[in-house]
Amino acid sequence: MAGGAGNVAGATQRRIDPALAWLLVLALAFRIPISLFTVYHHADEVWQYIEPAYGLITGDWIRTWDIRLGIRSWLIPLVMVGPVWLGHALDPTGELHLILPRLCVAVASLGTVWAGWSLGMRISRTHAITAAFVAAIWVDFAYFASRTSSDTFSVLAILPGLALLVRFRDSANRRDAMVGGFLLGLGFITRFPLGPALAVPFLWAGRAEFRRAWLPLLLGAGGGVLCDGLANLAMGETPLVWIYNNVFANVVADRSHAYGVEVPEWYFQVLIWQWQWIGILLVPSALLGLKRYPMLGLTAIAVIAIHSAIGHKEYRFILLAVLLTILLSAIGSVDLAQILAAWRKRAFGRPGLAILLGMWLTASAQVAATEPFVINWAVGKAPLRAMRVVRSQPGFCGLATYRIRDVPFVSRAVLNRKGQALLIDGPQAPRLAAQTQPRYNVAVVPAEHRGELPSAYRFVGCMPPKKPLFEQQYCVFRREGPCTEPAGNLDYNAVLIRADK
Known part of the structure; x- marks a missing residue:
């Protein structure tokens, strides 16, 4: 007992x-x-x-x-x-x-x-x-x-x-x-x-x-x-x-x-x-x-x-x-x-x-x-929204980040789509963006540089949309058509290595 x-x-x-x-x-x-x-x-x-x-x-x-x-x-x-x-x-x-x-x-x-x-x-x-x-x-x-x-x-x-x-x-x-x-x-x-x-x-x-x-x-x-x-x-x-x-x-x-x-x-x-x-x-x-x-x-x-x-x-x-x-x-x-x-x-x-x-x-x-x-x-919301817009684009095959301040910006885990990723930056960025169009059909660019993209790319939207234009760092553009060339020396990881970032 x-x-x-x-x-x-x-x-x-x-x-x-x-x-x-x-x-x-x-x-x-x-x-x-x-x-x-x-x-x-x-x-x-x-x-x-x-x-x-x-x-x-x-x-x-x-x-x-x-x-x-x-x-x-x-x-x-x-x-x-x-x-x-x-x-x-x-x-x-x-x-x-x-x-x-x-x-x-x-x-x-x-x-x-x-x-x-x-x-x-x-x-x-x-x-x-x-x-x-x-x-x-x-x-x-x-x-x-x-x-x-x-x-x-x-x-x-x-x-x-x-x-x-x-x-x-x-x-x-x-x-x-x-x-x-x-x-x-x-x-x-x-x-x-x-x-x-x-x-x-x-x-x-x-x-x-x-x-x-x-x-x-x-x-x-x-x-x-x-x-x-x-x-x-x-x-x-x-x-x-x-x-x-x-x-x-x-x-x-x-x-x-x-x-x-x-x-x-x-x-x-x-x-x-x-x-x-x-x-x-x-x-x-x-x-x-x-x-x-x-x-x-x-x-x-x-x-x-x-x-x-x-x-x-x-x-x-x-x-x-x-x-x-x-x-x-x-x-x-x-x-x-x-x-x-x-x-x-x-x-x-x-x-x-x-x-x-x-x-x-x-x-x-x-x-x-x-x-x-x-x-x-609000931290991280604008990049995530930008990635959502990117991966929702029909026929997505390649993403280029163009003169984005935050490096790295691309995360494969956040993007969660197959397709090559490019990093375009520096004084030669406009020329590189024009020459390498066959490598990407979606681009993310700050609003201040949106006019530098080739004319084939059409505006989709900016994140965060309610901010003044100069604060919109992630604007998405797309062009019609597939990607016909590999990322080459603009591959995101390759550029990170060269930039030591």
């Missing part, structure tokens, strides 16, 4: 809390529409990860300088092969192979909601509900959840890993240390500049306990790195050499500086611009959360400090620090609300929690709807 009671108790403990279950559903309700509505945050999501996966399936893909120099791991493209293959198999002429990877990553992002719940539950159920709610609805969590980039992959692994390390320090369960170490190892190998910052949770969790802590931590982290080694071995590459190539290209050769260099305080300027008045409440809440979890705060500070020292800066590079700060603020906001309630000699009950969650939802909507974040909702 006692054994039966114990089994019932164990089953009860393993059953998911209904509040957490509903918060996971809420998270999906935010993430799935964003996955369908948005295209990409940064071009790397397509050209460095989806494009190689598509190439492994079809044998046809655009190779950028990153790929040719070997500065990228094959781990993420190989992970993407499954959803890309399935999407292409179910919808060979459509875009399901672009959508399914985003949906898969969005589902994987539910681990961040669990991480918030786990960290909050150590304090109280109210803290757990608040932290998980914020992880479900805050715009940075929801928007980046479906991005097929190394930045998102690393965060989706690291946040649950950090929660497991915290749980390990409470329970001394070596499995938590091993799984947490594995997730942090994956997070490191998918975004290796985070390595110095990840030393903070490793040192905090390991301390001076080799057998109890460091052994499972290192075994787990080694397993994460091993996944990367096996992925690259499967593609005929020497494991981890891509990291050396990446550092050499971006640090020694300064390739990343071509994409912009910012001052050290740039990240703080962007965060102040993004949060604006919301920061008045975020800062004190984050400080209270920092008292609860100093290790998480130190990790966030380390991420920002390391990336502030690097010349080329992008918001996505400090995504881990941003999400940790928001999580700490969510946890601290409960403490702040309880302090205010006690000061007013009132109980902080369900009405107070509902008001607090409503404030978080309002703040998230404010960030999402104002600059600088609001710009993200």
Whole structure:
């Protein structure tokens, strides 16, 4: 009888809390529409990860300088092969192979909601509900959840890993240390500049306990790195050499500086611009959360400090620090609300929690709807619409991009049509466009250069159509008739090699 009671108790403990279950559903309700509505945050999501996966399936893909120099791991493209293959198999002429990877990553992002719940539950159920709610609805969590980039992959692994390390320090369960170490190892190998910052949770969790802590931590982290080694071995590459190539290209050769260099305080300027008045409440809440979890705060500070020292800066590079700060603020906001309630000699009950969650939802909507974040909702839409128009042209056999600023612009995964691709640019572009007409019957050209195309090409439309003419960078033209010559030296990949792009 006692054994039966114990089994019932164990089953009860393993059953998911209904509040957490509903918060996971809420998270999906935010993430799935964003996955369908948005295209990409940064071009790397397509050209460095989806494009190689598509190439492994079809044998046809655009190779950028990153790929040719070997500065990228094959781990993420190989992970993407499954959803890309399935999407292409179910919808060979459509875009399901672009959508399914985003949906898969969005589902994987539910681990961040669990991480918030786990960290909050150590304090109280109210803290757990608040932290998980914020992880479900805050715009940075929801928007980046479906991005097929190394930045998102690393965060989706690291946040649950950090929660497991915290749980390990409470329970001394070596499995938590091993799984947490594995997730942090994956997070490191998918975004290796985070390595110095990840030393903070490793040192905090390991301390001076080799057998109890460091052994499972290192075994787990080694397993994460091993996944990367096996992925690259499967593609005929020497494991981890891509990291050396990446550092050499971006640090020694300064390739990343071509994409912009910012001052050290740039990240703080962007965060102040993004949060604006919301920061008045975020800062004190984050400080209270920092008292609860100093290790998480130190990790966030380390991420920002390391990336502030690097010349080329992008918001996505400090995504881990941003999400940790928001999580700490969510946890601290409960403490702040309880302090205010006690000061007013009132109980902080369900009405107070509902008001607090409503404030978080309002703040998230404010960030999402104002600059600088609001710009993200339209990124990638104009190129995708242009490709839709291109592939809908009857008799399509060859595409030429003519003096397009964004190089690369053509993605075989986005185009998803057979037919040769040409890149025409430079001072001789008008002459080349006229001489090579038999090689292409569809062209994409900025509105400012539309008059330079041969007269045989008729205007189809510009993207984005509602913008002023000088902002319409993707105008589609077509001519009647087939393609009778090969792409030759204007082949898109061949021109990329010559231009070193």
